[in-house]
Amino acid sequence: xxxxxxxxxxxxxxxxxxxxxxxxxxxxxxxxxxxxxxxxxxxxxxxxxxxxxxxxxxxxxxxxxxxxxxxxxxxxxxxxxxxxxxxxxxxxxxxxxxxxxxxxxxxxxxxxxxxxxxxxxxxxxxxxxxxxxxxxxxxxxxxxxxxxxxxxxxxxxxxxxxxxxxxxxxxxxxxxxxxxxxxxxxxxxxxxxxxxxxxxxxxxxxxxxxxxxxxxxxxxxxxxxxxxxxxxxxxxxxxxxxxxxxxxxxxxxxxxxxxxxxxxxxxxxxxxxxxxxxxxxxxxxxxxxxxxxxxxxxxxxxxxxxxxxxxxxxxxxxxxxxxxxxxxxxxxxxxxxxxxxxxxxxxxxxxxxxxxxxxxxxxxxxxxxxxxxxxxxxxxxxxxxxxxxxxxxxxxxxxxxxxxxxxxxxxxxxxxxxxxxxxxxxxxxxxxxxxxxxxxxxxxxxxxxxxxxxxxxxxxxxxxxxxxxxxxxxxxxxxxxxxxxxxxxxxxxxxxxxxxxxxxxxxxxxxxxxxxxxxxxxxxxxxxxxxxxxxxxxxxxxxxxxxxxxxxxxxxxxxxxxxxxxxxxxxxxxxxxxxxxxxxxxxxxxxxxxxxxxxxxxxxxxxxxxxx
Amino acid sequence: xxxxxxxxxxxxxxxxxxxxxxxxxxxxxxxxxxxxxxxxxxxxxxxxxxxxxxxxxxxxxxxxxxxxxxxxxxxxxxxxxxxxxxxxxxxxxxxxxxxxxxxxxxxxxxxxxxxxxxxxxxxxxxxxxxxxxxxxxxxxxxxxxxxxxxxxxxxxxxxxxxxxxxxxxxxxxxxxxxxxxxxxxxxxxxxxxxxxxxxxxxxxxxxxxxxxxxxxxxxxxxxxxxxxx
Numbered sequence: 037x038x039x040x041x042x043x044x045x046x047x048x049x050x051x052x053x054x055x056x057x058x059x060x061x062x063x064x065x066x067x068x069x070x071x072x073x074x075x076x077x078x079x080x081x082x083x084x085x086x087x088x089x090x091x092x093x094x095x096x097x098x099x100x101x102x103x104x105x106x107x108x109x110x111x112x113x114x115x116x117x118x119x120x121x122x123x124x125x126x127x128x129x130x131x132x133x134x135x136x137x138x139x140x141x142x143x144x145x146x147x148x149x150x151x152x153x154x155x156x157x158x159x160x161x162x163x164x165x166x167x168x169x170x171x172x173x174x175x176x177x178x179x180x181x182x183x184x185x186x187x188x189x190x191x192x193x194x195x196x197x198x199x200x201x202x203x204x205x206x207x208x209x210x211x212x213x214x215x216x217x218x219x220x221x222x223x224x225x226x227x228x229x230x231x232x233x234x235x236x237x238x239x240x241x242x243x244x245x246x247x248x249x250x251x252x253x254x255x256x257x258x259x260x261x262x263x264x265x266x267x268x269x270x271x272x273x274x275x276x277x278x279x280x281x282x283x284x285x286x287x288x289x290x291x292x293x294x295x296x297x298x299x300x301x302x303x304x305x306x307x308x309x310x311x312x313x314x315x316x317x318x319x320x321x322x323x324x325x326x327x328x329x330x331x332x333x334x335x336x337x338x339x340x341x342x343x344x345x346x347x348x349x350x351x352x353x354x355x356x357x358x359x360x361x362x363x364x365x366x367x368x369x370x371x372x373x374x375x376x377x378x379x380x381x382x383x384x385x386x387x388x389x390x391x392x393x394x395x396x397x398x399x400x401x402x403x404x405x406x407x408x409x410x411x412x413x414x415x416x417x418x419x420x421x422x423x424x425x426x427x428x429x430x431x432x433x434x435x436x437x438x439x440x441x442x443x444x445x446x447x448x449x450x451x452x453x454x455x456x457x458x459x460x461x462x463x464x465x466x467x468x469x470x471x472x473x474x475x476x477x478x479x480x481x482x483x484x485x486x487x488x489x490x491x492x493x494x495x496x497x498x499x500x501x502x503x504x505x506x507x508x509x510x511x512x513x514x515x516x517x518x519x520x521x522x523x524x525x526x527x528x529x530x531x532x533x534x535x536x537x538x539x540x541x542x543x544x545x546x547x548x549x550x551x552x553x554x555x556x557x558x559x560x561x562x563x564x565x566x567x568x569x570x571x572x573x574x575x576x577x578x579x580x581x582x583x584x585x586x587x588x589x590x591x592x593x594x595x596x597x598x599x600x601x602x603x604x605x606x607x608x609x610x611x612x613x614x615x616x617x618x619x620x621x622x623x624x625x626x627x628x629x630x631x632x633x634x635x636x637x638x639x640x641x642x643x644x645x646x647x648x
Numbered sequence: 649x650x651x652x653x654x655x656x657x658x659x660x661x662x663x664x665x666x667x668x669x670x671x672x673x674x675x676x677x678x679x680x681x682x683x684x685x686x687x688x689x690x691x692x693x694x695x696x697x698x699x700x701x702x703x704x705x706x707x708x709x710x711x712x713x714x715x716x717x718x719x720x721x722x723x724x725x726x727x728x729x730x731x732x733x734x735x736x737x738x739x740x741x742x743x744x745x746x747x748x749x750x751x752x753x754x755x756x757x758x759x760x761x762x763x764x765x766x767x768x769x770x771x772x773x774x775x776x777x778x779x780x781x782x783x784x785x786x787x788x789x790x791x792x793x794x795x796x797x798x799x800x801x802x803x804x805x806x807x808x809x810x811x812x813x814x815x816x817x818x819x820x821x822x823x824x825x826x827x828x829x830x831x832x833x834x835x836x837x838x839x840x841x842x843x844x845x846x847x848x849x850x851x852x853x854x855x856x857x858x859x860x861x862x863x864x865x866x867x868x869x870x871x872x873x874x875x876x877x
Contacts, residue, residue: 421715463690474691476670477711478662481718512728513653513708518693521710525721537717 041079042166044313045181049080051098052179054090056172064095065172067113073101074110074178076127078185079165081309083193094193097133097186116188124167127180129160132188160187306449310371311378314363323357327379331386336623338630339394344505347383347391351508354379376508381447384506388446389608391506393498399605401497409492409530414548419538420482426469432487435461439491439523442499448507451499452516459484459519481522488526500524598645606638652705654816656809657725660735660769661746662714668769669735671799673709676809698813707813709733722750723757730816731763733808738768738796741777751790763819764792765812771796771803 046052055061055068055075067073076098096114103109109119115133120126163183170179185193315324330350334343355376358364364375384391393399417424438458442451462483466475493499503520511517529537535545609631620628660669670691677694692711697704712718712725726732734750736743747766754762766787768778787794793811797804 420717463692467690474670474674476673476690477658477692477713478666478670478715480690480692481713482715513655515693515695518708518710521724521727522692525718525724528721528724529718532720 041313042168042181044316045077045079045166046168046170046179048316049077050083050090051075051077051095052170052172054095058090060092061090061095064092064099064113068099068177069175071101073099073113074180075099075170076112076186077179077181079181079183082184091193093191094185097188097191112186116186118186120164125164127162127164127182128158129162129186129188130158132159132190159189162186306377307374308378308381311375314375315378317363319362323354323361327354327383331383332623334387335390336627338626339390343391343394347387347506348509351376351380351383377449380449380506380508384447392446392502393495393608396605398498398501399608402495403601403604405497405527405531406492406494409489409496411549412489412530412533413492415486415489415538415540417486419540420486421539422482422486423469426465426483427486429465429468431461431465432490435465435487436491439488439493443494448503449511451503452507452511452520455523456516456519458487459522462487477522481525484522485526485529488523489530496527500527599642602638602641602645605641606634609634609638652703652817652820654705654707654730654813655728656707656709656731656733656812656816657729658709658711658733658735659722659747659750660714661716661743667714667735667737667740667743668799669711669714669733672733672735672767672769672797672805672808673711675799675802675805677709696809698810700810700814700817703817705813705817707731707809709809722753726754726758726762729758729762730820731765731812733812734764734766734792735769735797736766736778737770738776738778739770739773744768744778744783748786751792755790760791761819763812763816764790765808765815766792766794767797767804767808768794769797769799772798772801 052075055065068075078098093114097112097116099113100110100118101113103111107120108122109117111117112133116129117131118127118129121128164180165183166181168179168181169176171177187193314320334347355372358375358379359367359372364372367375393402417427435458438454438461442454445451445454459480462480463475465483466479488496500520500523504524507520512520535542538545540548658669658673660667673694674691677691677696694709694711695706696709697706699705710725710729712722732750732754734747736747751764751766754764766783768783783794793815795804795808795811797808799805
């Protein structure tokens with residue numbers, strides 16, 4: 037946890053702000069003062085609040101009074117009972133509030149307190165983060181910062197009752213059906229793409245949002261950050277970047293930081309949250325502005341070949357500034373590393389659509405590679421001298437999924453994690469088949485190559501290029517850098533392979549590779565259709581309805597592959613049409629015009645196809 | 649104290665059998681041979697921290713697939729490599745030929761910046777097909793060091809990696825400190841006319857044997873350890 041956590045919470049925690057500013061909590065303040073009570077403050081990010089206000093019940097649950105006989109046991113203002121552990125590290129909620137009693141007089145009854153002899157049924161355990169004093173309107177109170185809100189059966193800030201009113205829990209539901217991760221190769225994070233696309237849903241649902249969200253908001257005035265959960269965002273020093281950071285990150289559940297056990301640098305956990313906490317501090321405002329400005333410029337200006345260099349030097353520069361910044365004063369190497377990762381994650385997520393597969397050439401290379409990989413799909417493991425029983429292992433599918441999934445992630449780091457996961461699954465397969473021998477590259481590479489062909493990851497070329505261009509160069513010497521290199525060489529293998537590189541004779545090769553179009557049965561015909569990535573489908577949906585109705589196209593005898601190629605070529609067009617015209621800024625006009633030109637080209641190409 | 653991070657690629661032919669590069673790396677990293685270990689780790693990428701004098705050096709050892717069909721992929725792995733360990737099988741002359749081709753390729757692709765060690769593995773075996781003179785002469789001619797290793801008998805394994813790392817380190821530090829180097833000329837460091845620094849280890853090895861085989865002379869390796877340490 038960052039050192040400034042407590043200070044941060046004192047300034048920004050919505051519960052504290054509510055107590056400080058809201059008149060409706062007068063009786064609670066009186067209780068606090070009279071009873072010398074303590075406020076349990078769930079740290080701000082953990083609070084998901086019903087509608088946009090601080091519920092009285094919620095506040096009362098978090099104002100506690102310790103048993104005068106036994107400091108560990110406490111009862112909340114509305115009668116929730118609980119106790120601290122001996123070392124004050126954990127608190128347990130033992131029972132919910134009594135119903136139908138006059139709560140203001142609850143403490144006058146001796147049975148209000150638990151004692152050591154009472155029977156305890158634990159409802160929930162919560163971590164104590166900090167213990168401190170706070171000054172609220174001239175009086176000092178004790179606050180205990182805790183990891184999550186106190187909940188009990190039937191309280192209206194937990195469980196499914198929330199889903200009707202708050203977006204975050206809706207999102208959470210969405211994630212529960214999201215991609216699962218292999219057992220022994222857990223992702224360190226939830227899918228960033230998923231989270232940010234959900235976030236864009238969130239954005240769209242709010243009428244005040246502008247098209248270029250962050251990019252357009254160089255000053256703090258443009259508050260694009262107020263999804264409904266921030267009930268007091270108008271009062272808080274709203275910081276668009278930071279709120280976005282948190283939304284990007286916080287919506288998926290707590291699996292966020294579960295660490296991949298097999299990662300070599302186990303000690304080097306990446307915590308985006310740590311980074312976010314630091315960036316939220318007032319002193320970091322200069323950095324935040326600089327970052328926003330940079331993102332804005334990258335998204336505004338046309339893409340050129342020196343953009344990757346520019347971005348990487350900028351990230352390094354920011355990381356350098358952070359290392360001497362007061363927020364990172366005395367930070368260890370690992371914290372600074374964390375900061376570099378954090379800034380990379382943030383910036384890359386924001387400029388992804390601009391810099392991923394940025395040129396027509398990249399798109400055509402993607403297409404070529406995908407077509408080529410698809411043409412080899414009938415090859416068998418034996419053709420690469422892989423013992424075929426190795427690939428009957430069900431975890432092969434997992435490895436393939438990891439490779440495919442790479443395309444769904446937005447940060448170079450996350451993409452690399454997918455690659456590493458795939459490789460580690462391969463090692464598991466090899467080790468299982470021969471536990472005595474540690475697999476070397478001789479055994480490993482052929483399998484990876486084969487699975488790369490099977491996975492046919494959408495935009496494989498662009499994904500590789502993107503990682504090479506934007507990943508922190510310092511990380512390239514690591515294990516994941518090694519795996520990346522293997523993936524690259526696998527792609528190059530397929531680009532250059534012919535029968536001389538395979539255990540196959542020319543006739544059979546010709547039959548399998550070149551003759552396939554004549555021999556396909558129906559099922560294989562289906563496989564032949566280029567594999568659609570999720571995002572391509574999204575783009576398709578976004579792009580086509582505006583131009584031509586789908587069914588019109590498909591009722592005619594149009595070459596699907598040709599159409600697919602056109603759609604693929606334009607799949608980078610990422611247009612948010614839910615824009616308030618009045619909010620378009622002059623700086624965005626160039627980009628919009630470029631998109632218009634692209635759409636015109638798209639339309640022309642589709643028209644040509646229809647006429648043909 | 650300065651920190652260094654070096655990338656070392658591991659090359660070795662796979663044809664009839666294996667030259668044993670995996671065993672070699674595993675032996676080095678875990679100091680245990682395959683017969684006894686029960687291991688789950690993979691041997692394709694290994695990282696180890698070494699102390700050389702007052703310097704901490706981290707080396708990352710990158711294994712490459714040795715099959716003929718993957719040879720064209722080599723340059724992707726050589727990129728930014730500081731050193732290469734070429735492993736051949738002393739009982740199989742073909743693997744030595746292949747190692748020679750690799751040297752050529754490395755020089756072509758990476759240039760003289762890469763430090764090369766050639767390891768004749770399986771030196772515990774009797775039926776050697778590659779003569780000491782042949783390899784010694786060859787290694788000398790390409791500015792590489794040759795050692796006889798045996799992963800099985802744990803002979804010269806640490807030495808091979810350690811010596812390679814030292815030579816990389818010397819090569820790296822020679823550039824910025826040429827003046828210092830010149831000052832030390834008396835103490836036995838030779839600078840040849842192409843300005844390539846011949847290390848003390850190397851020069852002694854060249855001097856002593858006329859070749860560079862250190863495999864059967866554990867004494868030499870002992871001294872080697874001390875000299876830069």
